[in-house]
Amino acid sequence: MVRLYQVALIYAIWSALTVMTRPRPLVIDSHRDASVCVHCQARPFSVCSVISDPDLEQLGAAAVTVSVQPGHTFITEGDPAEHFFNVTAGTAKLFKLLPDGRRQVTGFAGVGYFLGLAVTSGYAFSAEALEPVRICRFSRTKLRTLLDDFPALEKKLLEVASNELVVAQEQMLLLGRKTARERLASFLIDRAALFPHCVGRVPAGAKEQIHLPMTRGDIADYLGLTIETVSRTLSRFKAERMIDIPSNSEIVLLQHAALEKIATGMT
Amino acid sequence: MVRLYQVALIYAIWSALTVMTRPRPLVIDSHRDASVCVHCQARPFSVCSVISDPDLEQLGAAAVTVSVQPGHTFITEGDPAEHFFNVTAGTAKLFKLLPDGRRQVTGFAGVGYFLGLAVTSGYAFSAEALEPVRICRFSRTKLRTLLDDFPALEKKLLEVASNELVVAQEQMLLLGRKTARERLASFLIDRAALFPHCVGRVPAGAKEQIHLPMTRGDIADYLGLTIETVSRTLSRFKAERMIDIPSNSEIVLLQHAALEKIATGMT
DNA sequence: GCTTGGCCTTGACCCAGATCAAGGCCAGCA
DNA sequence: TGCTGGCCTTGATCTGGGTCAAGGCCAAGC
Numbered sequence: 001m002v003r004l005y006q007v008a009l010i011y012a013i014w015s016a017l018t019v020m021t022r023p024r025p026l027v028i029d030s031h032r033d034a035s036v037c038v039h040c041q042a043r044p045f046s047v048c049s050v051i052s053d054p055d056l057e058q059l060g061a062a063a064v065t066v067s068v069q070p071g072h073t074f075i076t077e078g079d080p081a082e083h084f085f086n087v088t089a090g091t092a093k094l095f096k097l098l099p100d101g102r103r104q105v106t107g108f109a110g111v112g113y114f115l116g117l118a119v120t121s122g123y124a125f126s127a128e129a130l131e132p133v134r135i136c137r138f139s140r141t142k143l144r145t146l147l148d149d150f151p152a153l154e155k156k157l158l159e160v161a162s163n164e165l166v167v168a169q170e171q172m173l174l175l176g177r178k179t180a181r182e183r184l185a186s187f188l189i190d191r192a193a194l195f196p197h198c199v200g201r202v203p204a205g206a207k208e209q210i211h212l213p214m215t216r217g218d219i220a221d222y223l224g225l226t227i228e229t230v231s232r233t234l235s236r237f238k239a240e241r242m243i244d245i246p247s248n249s250e251i252v253l254l255q256h257a258a259l260e261k262i263a264t265g266m267t
Numbered sequence: 268m269v270r271l272y273q274v275a276l277i278y279a280i281w282s283a284l285t286v287m288t289r290p291r292p293l294v295i296d297s298h299r300d301a302s303v304c305v306h307c308q309a310r311p312f313s314v315c316s317v318i319s320d321p322d323l324e325q326l327g328a329a330a331v332t333v334s335v336q337p338g339h340t341f342i343t344e345g346d347p348a349e350h351f352f353n354v355t356a357g358t359a360k361l362f363k364l365l366p367d368g369r370r371q372v373t374g375f376a377g378v379g380y381f382l383g384l385a386v387t388s389g390y391a392f393s394a395e396a397l398e399p400v401r402i403c404r405f406s407r408t409k410l411r412t413l414l415d416d417f418p419a420l421e422k423k424l425l426e427v428a429s430n431e432l433v434v435a436q437e438q439m440l441l442l443g444r445k446t447a448r449e450r451l452a453s454f455l456i457d458r459a460a461l462f463p464h465c466v467g468r469v470p471a472g473a474k475e476q477i478h479l480p481m482t483r484g485d486i487a488d489y490l491g492l493t494i495e496t497v498s499r500t501l502s503r504f505k506a507e508r509m510i511d512i513p514s515n516s517e518i519v520l521l522q523h524a525a526l527e528k529i530a531t532g533m534t
Numbered sequence: 535g536c537t538t539g540g541c542c543t544t545g546a547c548c549c550a551g552a553t554c555a556a557g558g559c560c561a562g563c564a
Numbered sequence: 565t566g567c568t569g570g571c572c573t574t575g576a577t578c579t580g581g582g583t584c585a586a587g588g589c590c591a592a593g594c
Binding site: 096098099100102103104106117118119120124125147151154155157158159161162163164165166168169170171172173175176177178221223224264265266 | 363365366367369370371373384385386387391392414418421422424425426428429430431432433435436437438439440442443444445488490491531532533
């Protein structure tokens, strides 16, 4: 189904080279104000929500804030997993590569997303900023200390990991058994259920406009399709008046219920 | 790619009906000897390995042993998630269904596998025994108590969940971007890395014969293919002298390294 | 030994989505 | 104002794997 071709191979090599020569993400505040967590807008959406205000100082002291520019990779698959990350602003794509350049995007990490749960020696995926991203970075050892001090944090991480597993299984169903049309419908419905840029859920009846920080190529790699199929399928939804596409990064859902039916395979 | 057809729909309905009328799995020992855990052969492979011998009695008292016959479903997707399970013998397939009967097998649970991590209200997948299966069943509330009493157990569950996530991401890469040939090679290599029936790893140099408790249909649903493609691809591997197929449930890997290359997309 | 039914294999053909190719749109920049 | 480059769209064509169909293998039951 997927064919390896020269361009992809060359791109993979080129891409590996640029990663090596690419400037590192900028650490903006290694000795920051310990009260930073108190005012963190991402807290309600993140694992940090289980830490009470008085304990926040200890949490803040363990973290370093890092900014990442769009297009820059801040986690590389296979690298020693020395850090955990918590996204506090922006969106990143998480992906795995095959040697010839074929890419699978395994998820998009928005505000509040906790990254780096893998306990194997190396990271299981790469992460690249789609928009300007801010992250809190913890070293493996410091997080271990935090988990011992705050059992609630460990419970929360288990909860987060369990939810991720459910999402991953749903994605396996999508990749293994859904048609292109069903995949796109599922993607739109899932995106509509997010607060813009956030992990949380929208209140019922919110405006059905969704923002897409990723390109058509990223969507294709997330859904196991090609750019062309993503584009064609969206065009068809538009022709059928199920969606509107005011710009490349904005989509309005005009018939949520109908899309949901398609997404669940009920057509 | 995948087409919905009448037969599948009818099968789905039929299958739903049989599930409803099917005899429940037999609870064989609800007031069992509390020392049962001490002699449990699955312990070294399971989360229970973090509980010390003296504490095993408390663990054993919280669980109920259940036997499930091949073909019987002991977890149904969407049902209220009241229990957690630990497989102590046999193998089960875990799967999700679409309304028209399309199936995605999300994994195979062997000895030591911990099931039911999902914290959402309902189970995220169904589970059906492939061989005679024995499981330890914990109620949600009892496990909660155990986790409070044994923090090490909670840490272990987080570790297990993290590993599952890594596996799930690898499977997304397989389902989204690998060819049929690469999928089958990956499947064989993964299976070869398991102790027969177990979650653990084989020692290096072990005999490269693998046992498949599942049908070709289960493999197809696991790899996002059809029965015919699985069969054809295995036949081709055999013709290429990469494997031998002494019986439908046994495969011998004759060229492990070559298969591994195919599995990782290096062809 | 024959029948039955559940799997598995194999061949012929088909089609959803990939590939190939051409051109459009638009923001940034000189 | 026009040029450039990165995306995106759309049409034509191709193909890997799905679908359909026929038959083989074999264990269980009589």
